[in-house]
Each structure stands twice: as structure tokens, then as C-alpha cells.
Amino acid sequence: MLPALPGAVVEEIAAFGRYAASRGWVPATSGNFSRRVDARHAAVTRSGIDKGAIAPGDVAVIAIDEPVPPRLSAETPLHLARYRSDAAVGAVFHVHTVAATVLSRLYEREGVVRTDGLEMHKAIGVRTHESTVEIPIFANDQDTFALAARVEARLGADPAVPGYLLAGHGIYAWGATAADARRHLEGLEFLLACHLEERRLR
């Protein structure tokens, strides 16, 4: 039996969706969001809905270890894989930003986007601006089960950065809570926006 979907979880997901839409991060129904409900279950957005106007019926509870039911986000395997790999992950947010989409194409061959010397590194858990951050990039794949396996194999047990890019696609970020996942996503997006702007000015 699946647990009931807590109203507070729907509201956290819907609130993040409204915020992401206000920043232009979820155009044309893109993006998907999830929140851990308990050790074995997560709430995930349904496929194809407007992520800026999420209603209670647009979110469903599913078992982390069982097959993905129909009509859920096409990228549900990427979310569930994060919950399976790390019991401390409580929320996973995916959005389509311009900086993530452009830089992931420019650096796909290197497999990372590097930023260095930025105070914003501290938003993703790095102690000082005197550091280099490597944001992983994975080739995009419509087979999101195979993609999830590749992502988790490379991230390993303790990823240095709480997020990754899918080439030509967008960005994933996670955290222990919805607030942590949002902070990590905002921090990573800021780093990418700075990198893109610096490249433009060069």
C-alpha cells in the first residue's frame, strides 16, 4: 500500500514550480520535481503538466524501488535513482535553464563545466571561494533508465557537487530538504550564468 500524499509535500513542490516558472526555468512544461515522502516512497510530478501551476492531482506518490507507473514524469528514473543512492536526499529538482543548456553543449566533450574563484561556491557546500568546482555533464538520452544508471555510476556514493547537467537538456540538483535542493539549484545556476557571461565578454 502506498502512503497518502501529504498536502505539505504538494505545496512544497507547487511552490518550487511557481518560483521556477517566475525565473523562466520551466518553459513549455519542461522540468520535473520530486520530494521524498518516507524511506521507501517519493512524490513525483506527472508528465506534461505546466510546472508553474501544479495542482494536487499533478503529483503522485510512488515506491522508490518499484517500476515507474504510467503518466509520471518521463524522467522519474533519474529522480528515483538519486533517492536509492543516498538516503539523505530528500528533494530533487530538474529545470531547463538557458545557461545549463548552452554550457552543457559547449563542454559536453570535457564532461564538466569548471568554475573557480567564486564566492557562490559556498552555496553548494564548498568552504571557500579559493576553489574549483566541476559540475558533471552527461550525454542526454531518451532512455532515462539507462541514463540514470550512467549518472549514478559516475556520481558515486558522495558526489562533490549536488547537481549535474544533461547535455543540451538542463540541470538536476538535490538536497536533504526542498529548501536545500532549491539553494543548490540557485547556486549552480548562478555559477553557470557567471561562466556564460564571462565567455561572452571574452
Ligand SMILES: CSC[C@@H](O)[C@@H](O)C(=O)COP(=O)(O)O
Ligand atoms: C517539454 S520538453 C522537456 C521534456 O522532454 C523533459 O525533459 C522535461 O523536463 C519534462 O518532462 P515531464 O515528462 O513533463 O516531466
Ligand SMILES: [Zn+2]
Ligand atoms: Zn527535462
